[in-house]
Amino acid sequence: MLPFLQRLRQRKIVQWALAYAAAAWLSLEVFDLVAEQFFWPVWIRQGATVFFLFGLLITIVLAWYHGERGRQKIGMIELILLITLLSLGAQSVWHLRGQHQAGETSELSDPSPFRKEPLPANSVAVLPCLNLSKDEEQAYFADGLAAELITRLSAVKDLRIPSHTSSFSFKGTQLPIREIAVSLRVRHVLECDVSGDATRVKVAARLIDAESGYTLWSEAYNRTRAKLFDVQQDVAQAVVGSLEIELRGRERQLVNRRWTESVEAYDEFLQGIRHQLEFPTEEDVAKAKQHLERAIELDPGFGRAYARLAINWVIAGNFQFESAEIAYPEVKRLANKSIELDGDLYEAYWALGWAKFAGEYAWAAAEQDFRKTIELAPGEWKGYHSLGYVHGALGRLEQGFMAARMAIDADPLAFYPRHGLEVLFTRQRQYEKSLKVVREQAELFGWNPMMHVNYAWLLAHDGQEQEARQHLEKADSNGAQDAASQLGIGIVLAILGDREQALAIAQRWEERNRISNQSFWLGSLASLYALIGDQEQAMQHLLASRDRQEMWMVFLDDPSFDSLRRDSRFAALVSELELPEDRYLTLGQQASSD
Numbered sequence: 001m002l003p004f005l006q007r008l009r010q011r012k013i014v015q016w017a018l019a020y021a022a023a024a025w026l027s028l029e030v031f032d033l034v035a036e037q038f039f040w041p042v043w044i045r046q047g048a049t050v051f052f053l054f055g056l057l058i059t060i061v062l063a064w065y066h067g068e069r070g071r072q073k074i075g076m077i078e079l080i081l082l083i084t085l086l087s088l089g090a091q092s093v094w095h096l097r098g099q100h101q102a103g104e105t106s107e108l109s110d111p112s113p114f115r116k117e118p119l120p121a122n123s124v125a126v127l128p129c130l131n132l133s134k135d136e137e138q139a140y141f142a143d144g145l146a147a148e149l150i151t152r153l154s155a156v157k158d159l160r161i162p163s164h165t166s167s168f169s170f171k172g173t174q175l176p177i178r179e180i181a182v183s184l185r186v187r188h189v190l191e192c193d194v195s196g197d198a199t200r201v202k203v204a205a206r207l208i209d210a211e212s213g214y215t216l217w218s219e220a221y222n223r224t225r226a227k228l229f230d231v232q233q234d235v236a237q238a239v240v241g242s243l244e245i246e247l248r249g250r251e252r253q254l255v256n257r258r259w260t261e262s263v264e265a266y267d268e269f270l271q272g273i274r275h276q277l278e279f280p281t282e283e284d285v286a287k288a289k290q291h292l293e294r295a296i297e298l299d300p301g302f303g304r305a306y307a308r309l310a311i312n313w314v315i316a317g318n319f320q321f322e323s324a325e326i327a328y329p330e331v332k333r334l335a336n337k338s339i340e341l342d343g344d345l346y347e348a349y350w351a352l353g354w355a356k357f358a359g360e361y362a363w364a365a366a367e368q369d370f371r372k373t374i375e376l377a378p379g380e381w382k383g384y385h386s387l388g389y390v391h392g393a394l395g396r397l398e399q400g401f402m403a404a405r406m407a408i409d410a411d412p413l414a415f416y417p418r419h420g421l422e423v424l425f426t427r428q429r430q431y432e433k434s435l436k437v438v439r440e441q442a443e444l445f446g447w448n449p450m451m452h453v454n455y456a457w458l459l460a461h462d463g464q465e466q467e468a469r470q471h472l473e474k475a476d477s478n479g480a481q482d483a484a485s486q487l488g489i490g491i492v493l494a495i496l497g498d499r500e501q502a503l504a505i506a507q508r509w510e511e512r513n514r515i516s517n518q519s520f521w522l523g524s525l526a527s528l529y530a531l532i533g534d535q536e537q538a539m540q541h542l543l544a545s546r547d548r549q550e551m552w553m554v555f556l557d558d559p560s561f562d563s564l565r566r567d568s569r570f571a572a573l574v575s576e577l578e579l580p581e582d583r584y585l586t587l588g589q590q591a592s593s594d
Contacts, residue, residue, distance in 0.1 A: 020059040024052040054089035061085070122243050123160035123186040124207070126150045128171040130193035142194040143168075143277060144270030145203070145232070149190070152236045154379035155254035155346075158245050161379035162186060164277060165414035169444075181210030184412060188216070190239060200224055205235050207242055217242045228266070229258045254344060254376070260305075265298035269305050276312065279415070279445075282321045288312050303342030310334035310351035317551075318358065320484060320520055324549040328359025346377035353386055357393075358551040361577050366390055381411035385420045392424050393554050395583040400424050415445055427557055431462040449478045453488035460495040461559060468492060483509060483520035487528060491560065494531035502532055521545065523552020527560035539569050546573065553577055562588030 126149045129142040146164070153161045162184045170180050177189050192205040206218035217238050221231045236255045240247060247255060260266050272291035275284040289312050295305040310331045317327030332355045338348035353369030356362040367390045373383030384407035391400035401424055407417035422437040438455050452475035459468035472489055490505030506528045509520065526541035542564070545552045556574065564570040565585050574584045 017056065017060060020056055024055060027052070054085055054092070058085050120160050120185070121187050122158055122245060124153065124188045124190050124239055124243075125162050125167050125180065125184045125186040126153065126164075126190045127180070127192075128168050129203075130191075132193050132195035133197070140271045140274040141201070141267075143274050145194060145228075146192065147273055147277060148232055148270075149192075149235060151377075152232060152255050152257070153239060154377045156240060156245060156247065156251050157378045159240070159243065159379065160186065160410075163379075163381050163411035163414060165381075166411045168277060169413045177208055177210050177213070185409070187211065188243070190235075192235070201228060201231070203231050203235075205238075207239055225263050225267070228263075250344065259342075260295075260299045260302045262299040262302070265295045265302050265305070268292070268295035268298065269302070269308070272305075272308060272312075276308065276315075280315045280319050280321075282319075285312060285316050285319075285321055301341055303338045303340075304345055304347070306334045306338035306341065307345045307347035307351065310338060310355075311347055314351050314354045318354070324359055324551065328355040328549055331355040331359070344376055346373045346380060346383070349373045349376065350382050350386065357386070357390060358554060359549045361553050363390055363394055363578065379410060381407040381414055381417050384410060385417050388420045388424065389554065392420075392427050393579070395557075395580045397424060397428060400427075413444060415441060418444075426458070429461075429559065431458050434458050435462065447474070447478075449475045449485050450488070452478065453485050453492065456492045457488065457495070460492050465496055468496060483512075484524070487520065487524040490528050491524070491531060494528055499532055502528060506532070521550045521552055522548060523550050523555075526552070527558060530560050530563055533563070535564060535567065538564060539567060543569065543573065546577075556584055557587055559588055 126146050129146045131139045131142040146167070150161055150164050150167065153159060154163070166184055181187065181189055187210060189208045189210055190205065191208065192203060195202045200222065201224075202220070202222050204218070204220045207216045208214070209216055219234070219238065221234065223231055233256050240255065260269070268291045272288045272295065275288035275291070278284050289309065292305050292309040292312060295302055296309065299305070313322070313327050313331045313334065316322040317324050317331065331351050335348045335352035335355065338345055339352070342348075349369045349372040353366045353373065356369065357366035360366075367387065370383050370387040370390065373380070374387070377383065384403045388400045388403035388407060391397070391403060401421070404417065404421040404424055407420060408414075411417055418437055418441055422434045422441075425431075425434040425437065435455065435458050438451065438458065442451060442455075452471045456468040456471035456475065459465075459471065472492055475485060475489060486505060487509060490502045493505070494502035506525055510525065513520070522541045523545035526538045526545055529535075529541060530538035538561075542552070542561075556577075556579065561570070565587065571581070571585055574581055
């Protein structure tokens with residue numbers, strides 16, 4: 001035994017191992033930070049750990065044979081050991097990758113809005129505040145208070161806060177706290193009620209442990225409207241303190257931020273926010289714009305009002321309430337002004353990212369803004385959801401799925417994160433999985449005309465003609481008369497082979513566009529003409545869609561365009577937009593050759 005220990009000392013095995021362990025630990029810390037920033041798959045992170053573990057064994061072998069000065073020659077046994085360890089390490093990493101992909105396939109095949117893991121300890125759902133005032137006009141104040149608490153707490157990286165769309169889905173319900181907590185995957189629930197009048201406000205708040213039912217903290221506040229910010233700060237600090245979370249510098253600043261000193265401006269801001277909490281309609285967008293512009297008029301230095309107004313223009317552009325040529329430049333102007341006034345507002349970076357993504361097709365710049373959104377509000381779904389869109393457009397589908405799952409986890413009952421997941425499945429042309437996501441959306445939010453059209457589109461691509469026609473009838477019977485729905489119906493009819501009907505719809509909306517200059521996406525007409533077989537009209541409208549800065553450029557992998565992929569103009573468009581040609585020009589080759 002003693003000779004063996006003496007040989008260990010001579011060959012400096014321990015010194016080599018300790019030096020390697022220190023270097024490996026530092027490398028893993030840096031690697032994990034980079035992997036988290038770029039949403040690398042879990043198997044890559046695990047594989048790095050396995051790699052460094054096998055590296056330790058290789059270091060020991062090298063030390064055994066070369067740790068003693070003068071022994072530099074590589075022997076056969078050493079070479080066999082090194083090859084064996086490298087081979088085992090590579091097999092282990094490959095096995096991890098296979099397990100991850102199998103697990104991911106299983107998880108994505110059942111995209112449930114609720115996850116089954118234990119409820120995370122540092123997690124809080126902020127429920128809508130009850131309006132105890134007799135004045136229903138004060139309801140916006142109660143909704144705004146809860147939404148603002150969510151915004152403040154979402155800045156805390158170590159705290160999971162479901163976004164307002166999930167929390168507000170329980171507004172007016174009488175469900176037990178435990179059931180709400182399980183649905184939102186949170187351990188704690190923050191309740192509040194509001195009463196008062198135009199000058200004073202009374203707020204009662206309590207933090208409840210959903211598992212035990214015990215109240216961890218409660219407080220009542222009786223303040224003037226001018227002291228509302230103090231209430232928000234006190235409640236947010238109390239939640240963080242009760243969960244024993246230590247705030248970092250920027251987190252502390254964001255949790256305690258005062259957006260404006262003007263009570264009147266903030267009152268207008270809350271009314272604007274309330275209209276943005278609803279599913280977008282042209283009327284709500286107009287009302288939100290009115291209140292937010294009034295807030296800025298009352299306080300021109302109100303940076304967050306600029307940010308929310310920028311978001312309002314994103315909604316107007318994305319939902320075709322306003323032309324992209326007008327909407328997205330306005331988004332950039334307002335978002336940049338917000339950042340100039342207050343550089344740490346996640347809403348401003350999110351809006352700016354959408355202007356670059358949907359209006360300028362500046363993929364890298366948009367990705368940077370969405371990552372900044374996540375950095376500033378790690379508990380919000382918007383950054384993850386939008387980042388998933390960038391990954392999807394650039395063909396990085398695995399990273400897109402990861403971002404989409406993170407968005408759903410942040411807000412499991414919100415519509416758009418699940419829509420992002422459906423879009424990713426559709427990019428892969430996995431229509432059965434896309435259909436399943438839409439069905440789950442319908443169960444959560446109910447059917448609307450556009451959902452019937454989208455579902456019919458997926459059914460048509462999946463070869464389910466009868467079911468597709470049934471959903472087109474439901475869309476018609478539910479009043480799908482807007483441009484997006486009607487053109488969508490025409491696209492489905494074209495897929496189903498009803499060329500004359502589809503052409504009539506295309507011509508009717510082209511005529512409306514000439515007469516009234518009605519705003520709708522020319523990309524939809526391009527899709528329709530491509531399916532009808534009129535390649536020239538399809539390319540002309542597609543290029544016009546690009547010129548009008550429409551969001552259709554994000555979806556050039558749409559199967560409607562398969563017949564255009566060999567057109568030199570389509571290839572030039574893909575190259576101009578710096579999209580991956582190996583993906584966009586090879587999709588649907590079989591369909592094109594047929």
